[in-house]
Amino acid sequence: MRSKALVIGMLGATVLCSWALAQQEGAHHGHHASSETRAAAAVPKAKPSSREVVSVNRDEYDHVLGDMNQMLATLGQINQALSQQDMATVRKLADALRPQHTMQSQDPASVSFHAKLPSRWREFGRPMHQGFARMADQAARPDVTVAQIQALMAQTTQYCVACHSTYRLHLNP
Numbered sequence: 189m190r191s192k193a194l195v196i197g198m199l200g201a202t203v204l205c206s207w208a209l210a211q212q213e214g215a216h217h218g219h220h221a222s223s224e225t226r227a228a229a230a231v232p233k234a235k236p237s238s239r240e241v242v243s244v245n246r247d248e249y250d251h252v253l254g255d256m257n258q259m260l261a262t263l264g265q266i267n268q269a270l271s272q273q274d275m276a277t278v279r280k281l282a283d284a285l286r287p288q289h290t291m292q293s294q295d296p297a298s299v300s301f302h303a304k305l306p307s308r309w310r311e312f313g314r315p316m317h318q319g320f321a322r323m324a325d326q327a328a329r330p331d332v333t334v335a336q337i338q339a340l341m342a343q344t345t346q347y348c349v350a351c352h353s354t355y356r357l358h359l360n361p
Contacts, residue, residue, distance in 0.1 A: 239356040242309070244301060249359045251297035259285065259348075266323075266341065270334050278337060279327035285320035312351035319344030 244252065262281050269277035323340045326332050 239354060240306065241358045242305065242355050243358045243360050244304075245360050247297040248301040249357060251295065251301060252357065263341070263345070266337075270337060273334060275327045275332060275337075279324045282320045282324035282327060285317055286324065287314060287317040287321065306355070309351065309355060312347045312354070316344055316347035316351075319347065 262285060266278055266281050269275075269281065319340060323337060323344065326340060327337060
């Protein structure tokens with residue numbers, strides 16, 4: 189029962205993060221959430237001025253937001269698989285986020301974006317992807333528990349939290 193409560197809590201956090209990303213994206217496009225929506229979510233926000241700005245063009249912005257939204261969706265799918273104790277699916281999903289599968293893109297937007305990144309961004313990104321690799325490896329073990337994978341997920345997603353607390357994207361016109 190405790191593992192179900194943890195999974196439900198993690199799913200809630202995933203939904204909340206998804207909402208926050210959507211609000212951030214809406215603000216970049218001139219849309220603003222209502223005061224009721226902001227109050228209901230009670231999401232602690234970092235002051236934009238306290239985060240380092242990474243200026244990007246439209247293609248880079250779309251590329252990065254697409255990657256982040258895909259990772260967020262994958263976290264939700266991993267949580268769903270964990271709720272069903274489906275370690276084969278956890279392994280498959282986490283494996284797709286290994287560094288060698290995600291950090292080798294030759295897409296022009298990816299290449300130009302990575303060329304302008306502050307070095308510290310990589311200090312968050314690489315270990316985060318390595319955390320997913322560990323998660324995939326552990327999910328392959330026959331004796332692994334849901335709690336062990338959840339612990340790895342908690343460690344891994346701390347890199348996401350740290351990066352989002354440190355940087356913000358600015359879309360150049």
